[in-house]
Amino acid sequence: MQQDPEAQGLHALARLLGAQLADQRRLEEQAERQAQLARENQRRIEQLNERLEAVRAIERSLPTRPRREPPVAIPPSPTQSSGARGAPPRGGTP
Secondary structure (H helix, E strand, O other), X not given: OOOOHHHHHHHHHXXXXXXXXXXXXXXXXXXXXXXXXXXXXXXXXHHHHHHHHHHHHHHHHOOOOOOOOOOOOOOOOOOOOOOOOOOXXXXXXX
C-alpha cells in the first residue's frame, strides 16, 4: 500500500508538531519547577531576614558594656639590662 505524496507530507508535519508539543510541555514543566524553586527561595529569604532581625533586636536589648582602654606598655626599669629579660639563666649566677 503506497501513500500519496500529500499524505506523506501530512505525516511529516504531524511528527514535527508532535515533537514541538513535547518540547513545549517539557519547557512548561521546567518553568513550573523553576517557579516553585523561586517561591521556596523567597520564603527562605524571608525566614532568614526575620531571624536576622530577631538577633538584631536581641543585640539592641543587651546592656552596653563600657569600652575597655587598651593596656599601656610599661617601659623597662633602668636596673634591667638590655640583654635577655625574664628569669636568670640556668646554672649561672644572677
